[in-house]
Amino acid sequence: MRQGHTExxxxxxxxxxxxENGPVGNRAPLPAESRTGPPGxxxxxxxxxxxxxxxxxxxxxxxxxxxxxxxxxxxxLMVRASLGVNPWSVLYDGLARRTPLxxxxxxAVVGVLVLLLWIPLRQRPTFGTFANVVVLACSSDLGLRxxxxxxxxxxxxxxxxxxxxxxxxxxxxxxGARFGPGPRDGLMTGAAAATGRSxxxxxxxxxxxxxxxxxxxxxxxxxxxxxxALAVGPVTQFFVPWFACRxxxxxxxxxxxxxxxxxxxxxxxxxxx
Numbered sequence: 001m002r003q004g005h006t007e008x009x010x011x012x013x014x015x016x017x018x019x020e021n022g023p024v025g026n027r028a029p030l031p032a033e034s035r036t037g038p039p040g041x042x043x044x045x046x047x048x049x050x051x052x053x054x055x056x057x058x059x060x061x062x063x064x065x066x067x068x069x070x071x072x073x074x075x076x077l078m079v080r081a082s083l084g085v086n087p088w089s090v091l092y093d094g095l096a097r098r099t100p101l102x103x104x105x106x107x108a109v110v111g112v113l114v115l116l117l118w119i120p121l122r123q124r125p126t127f128g129t130f131a132n133v134v135v136l137a138c139s140s141d142l143g144l145r146x147x148x149x150x151x152x153x154x155x156x157x158x159x160x161x162x163x164x165x166x167x168x169x170x171x172x173x174x175x176g177a178r179f180g181p182g183p184r185d186g187l188m189t190g191a192a193a194a195t196g197r198s199x200x201x202x203x204x205x206x207x208x209x210x211x212x213x214x215x216x217x218x219x220x221x222x223x224x225x226x227x228x229a230l231a232v233g234p235v236t237q238f239f240v241p242w243f244a245c246r247x248x249x250x251x252x253x254x255x256x257x258x259x260x261x262x263x264x265x266x267x268x269x270x271x272x273x
Contacts, residue, residue: 067174076143084222094217104141128179168235
């Protein structure tokens with residue numbers, strides 16, 4: 001899986017598996033004839049497109065909030081490690097050093113400012129977009145209050161590794177709830193649609209600019225920034241199949257070959273016993 005912002009990577013992978021571009025959160029499956037062939041072992045990424053709020057809300061809403069809370073806490077782990085964070089967190093960290101606002105409050109303010117950029121791009125926010133702003137801000141500030149400010153180097157390395165792993169898991173959990181993209185991901189997909197450039201090019205341009213500004217403000221850049229870029233995508237892709245929610249039609253379309261084979265093996269075992 002290529003490097004890059006995890007949610008954008010997952011949405012792009014979903015498109016490659018048979019989803020056409022459309023307004024954010026409203027991508028329709030392509031006809032089966034237009035797909036490139038039967039899915040192989042490397043194309044088992046489940047659908048990640050937007051589902052309405054009324055679709056299994058008692059399951060998906062807790063999953064969304066838990067995933068976002070874990071994501072915010074993972075950011076606090078990486079900040080306390082002081083070995084480098086992802087580009088947007090570099091910006092938050094740099095602004096937190098220069099203003100009286102907390103890390104989480106700055107992430108919320110930046111999220112709202114980014115949402116204003118959605119207007120000329122004709123992006124449509126969803127419930128998950130607003131939840132992303134609020135829950136991430138609260139959970140990251142809570143984590144920074146709970147964690148001591150200074151650790152030894154071994155503990156900092158452990159915090160960094162744990163933060164990256166938890167971040168990848170958290171993205172899989174809340175993206176799998178399928179409530180739509182957060183402010184930063186919507187900016188990337190909207191800018192790509194408006195300019196006609198690839199998601200990779202737009203993502204790179206935005207995150208390099210954000211990283212440069214955050215670094216100039218004194219944000220934490222280091223080995224953790226590189227580790228995040230290399231590791232969080234594969235970690236997220238590993239966990240996504242476990243947490244991706246499906247609607248009724250998608251559940252009915254799941255292949256049952258393995259289930260029938262498992263039933264035959266159980267039947268044989270019971271007969272022999």
